[in-house]
Amino acid sequence: MRKFDKIEKPKLISVTCNCCGRQLKVENGELKEGCFAGRQAFGYFSSMDGEMHSFDLCEACYHELTKQFCIPVLIEQMTELV
Numbered sequence: 224m225r226k227f228d229k230i231e232k233p234k235l236i237s238v239t240c241n242c243c244g245r246q247l248k249v250e251n252g253e254l255k256e257g258c259f260a261g262r263q264a265f266g267y268f269s270s271m272d273g274e275m276h277s278f279d280l281c282e283a284c285y286h287e288l289t290k291q292f293c294i295p296v297l298i299e300q301m302t303e304l305v
């Protein structure tokens with residue numbers, strides 16, 4: 224869950240893990256730790272048609288969630304970091 228300062232130009236002011244509720248480290252509008260940002264727009268063939276879902280997970284909660292998968296997360300090394 225992300226909160227932005229809407230008084231001036233959009234500036235990130237906080238990121239909270241939706242799973243454990245921990246506030247992630249944000250400095251000067253920039254997220255300073257690893258975070259999984261999930262965002263999905265559901266369309267016509269979904270029971271959630273017309274809804275946008277979004278959430279953030281800290282790295283610990285991401286690992287707890289993904290270790291339950293029967294097929295592991297595909298991990299590829301990136302040559303250019305974003």
Ligand SMILES: [Zn+2]
Nearest residue numbers: 240243281284
């Ligand atoms: Zn968490």
